[in-house]
Amino acid sequence: MNGVWQVIFWIAIAATALLFIPALRAMGESRKAAAALAAGDIVEARIQTAAARENGWVTFGWGAFALIALGFAVFVMMNDVAVGKTFFYLPLMQQKWWLVTKQFFLTNIFIFVVAEVLVLVWGLVVALARLMPGKAGQPIRALAILYCDIFRGLPAVVTLYLIGFGIPTSGLPEMIMPHIVGWFVDLSSMTVAEQRSLTRIPVIWWCILALTLTYGAYVAEVYRSGIESIHWSQVSAARSLGLSYMQTMRYVVVPQAVRRIIAPLLNDFIGLQKDTALVQVVGVIDAFNQSRIIAANAFNLSAVTVVAILFVIITIPQARFVDKMIERDNARMRAGG
Template sequence: MTDFPAPSQHLPRRSDGFSVAAMLFAGLCVLAAFGTTRLMRGALTGLGVYASAWEIVFGLTIAGSGTLFWPALRSLVVTAKARAARARNDIVELRIETAAAKDHAFITFGWGAFALCIFGFISFVLTNDAAVGKTFFLLPLIQAKWWLVTKQFLLNNLFIFVATEILVLVWGLMVALARLIPGKAGRPIRALAIIYCDVFRGIPAIVTLYLIGFGIPTSGLSDLIVPHIVGLFIDLSAMSVAEVRAVTRIPVSWWCVLALTLTYGAYVAEVYRAGIESIHWSQVSAARSLGLSYIQTMRYVIVPQAVRRIMAPLLNDFIGLQKDTALVQVVGVVDAFNQSRIIAANAFNLSAVTIVAILFVLITIPQARFVDKLTERDNARMRAGG
């Protein structure tokens, strides 16, 4: 005969420990708030910008951390109800109250961890008489050099990023489709696509930038080919040698676009391939049975479905791409990072580099939120269709 466990073995664990720990953690957060406000008061006094209005800020900071006691107290109250339910053997009520007590305790832990991270960052900035803050966040220098760095960011980093992203989207899809061409006749094309992906995923982006940014102009290849292409649209015979060179000269930023396109095209091609192969093979069979060619099947049936599935991986690649635009300084492009390095060398301060970090974060967050919205909308549509 099978021995069933006693009902008490199915009861939830007591939440008393969670509630007490939540109270102690809330007290720790209040102590951290006191310590942080002391550091802020000392740093502001040393900088000569301390005013009585800051006391209001300090008071609000401590009071805000004190609100963590509220969910901790709620957890204690609900824990008492859970103990009473356990005493009268009310299992349903016991489960409900225990879960509620743990939820209130976890609210304290979650917001307390958030507050401790904020206090830790502020303390780090104000450490050693705000020496860290003066090194990375010197407000007068940031205010004076903000537009100078931002201008280079818009003219070079953002331009290279947008141009490369457009080319990578097209080039990566072409490589992915080439790698998936079926049949024996497509074997050489598949081999070329595989070799390309393996090579350019193996070479660091900075090496590709250096080789293309310096190598092609130095080899004279561009001087040999570009005039013939430009001559199809402009009459170069009536121009002097200097004018021809000025017209046919390719800016270094375009070589950077080419190098980054080749590098990230290999990564994005693999993302496309993963999305295409995630579509069930029956979709391809059904499309081909209706008389669609391979290209038509990919264009009208497979790729639209695959793109929706790879939005998040594509975003990760493009975030990496926009950060790697800072590498173009190795070929002499005066981008935002290069400009900030010049300012830092002259001012003996890294606050200008902080401007670059802020700019990159500002263009990354909207992209992430936009893709989140697209993903949520697509998931909602699929759930409604299901």
């Protein structure tokens, strides 16, 4: 194992030596600039000086990158590679990779996808409620503002704990669910244990509810900012054509607003995806909880590193997609579109 890390370390050192290439180019261009200046060729001297400066900054940038990378490599190899074995023990990572990955997709990704759909709908409802016009809409606006203030102020882990443990403990599901299930299934012939098993709501759905309420408050504010960015003249024109307030929102304002807030929405969904790891606080066996169990049995944190890698692998493409969306929007705005 030590031999593998040493090979990686020496490869990193060899790659760092490539920094001499732009450095040597900068030195050569500096000499050309000096020669051109001595010959009285000001234009050539400025061209070579600019090229030398560019290669100098390239060397500096990649040098900083290499310094950080080598610092990380030294950190991993400290204490006779004890740090590397603690976080990156390859045999354990290879052995437990599939177990953690399966739990990641079955639990974390499932919670993320379902909660994302619910958050999109619920956030729009709250945003429209907060923008209700007139005195008649004042109580609805007050409720929407109160909801956003409360759930944006509460940490997601606290909301998960309160809903995941509080609602099942209160007995409300046992009071309501038998009546709902009874519309579709005959419960009279079942024992009490069978009825409870059939009407019990899995904890994972309370986690989805908690994350929906938490991120619904954030997404509602994103929707509201997009709606308020639409010029008031479009609302006036739609109302003058006989459209109601809700019709104006549906056909005129919201479609334009959504185009402007796609990037911020995706940023919120990246945060939602990461917060699915918090469901372990209520006992759900997600990828993080599974890795903790493995770490406790193996006295090694490499399984937790696998979870970190999975989250990064899922998050990076989304982050790059957000960057592309922002670039496209900026290009459209510069073009006057």
